[in-house]
Amino acid sequence: MKLPKELKDKSDLGGSAKNRECSIQGCGEVAIRSLSENAWKNYVENSGLKYNKNSRHKIYLCKIHYSQSNKYRKSQEKNFQKKGFLDDSIAVRKGKWDF
Numbered sequence: 413m414k415l416p417k418e419l420k421d422k423s424d425l426g427g428s429a430k431n432r433e434c435s436i437q438g439c440g441e442v443a444i445r446s447l448s449e450n451a452w453k454n455y456v457e458n459s460g461l462k463y464n465k466n467s468r469h470k471i472y473l474c475k476i477h478y479s480q481s482n483k484y485r486k487s488q489e490k491n492f493q494k495k496g497f498l499d500d501s502i503a504v505r506k507g508k509w510d511f
């Protein structure tokens with residue numbers, strides 16, 4: 413777990429590949445999650461958020477926007493589980509930093 417150290421070292425923000433900004437329009441906080449656009453697009457948009465797309469097909473979320481989208485995802489996941497529709501939720505759990 414080296415994230416807290418990186419967060420402390422804010423002087424290194426200029427052009428660093430490690431520190432990513434939240435993709436939500438108008439936010440600009442440091443992202444804590446890098447998520448697959450395919451898996452999370454609907455959750456983010458249905459939470460009432462708009463995000464900036466990028467060429468990697470990733471959505472970067474700060475703590476606040478991640479928990480907001482995650483709250484919506486969990487409410488959906490419950491419905492999916494009832495229907496036995498699990499594929500999406502498995503893909504979502506893999507949504508961690510992967511570079």
Ligand SMILES: [Zn+2]
Nearest residue numbers: 434439474477
């Ligand atoms: Zn944000």
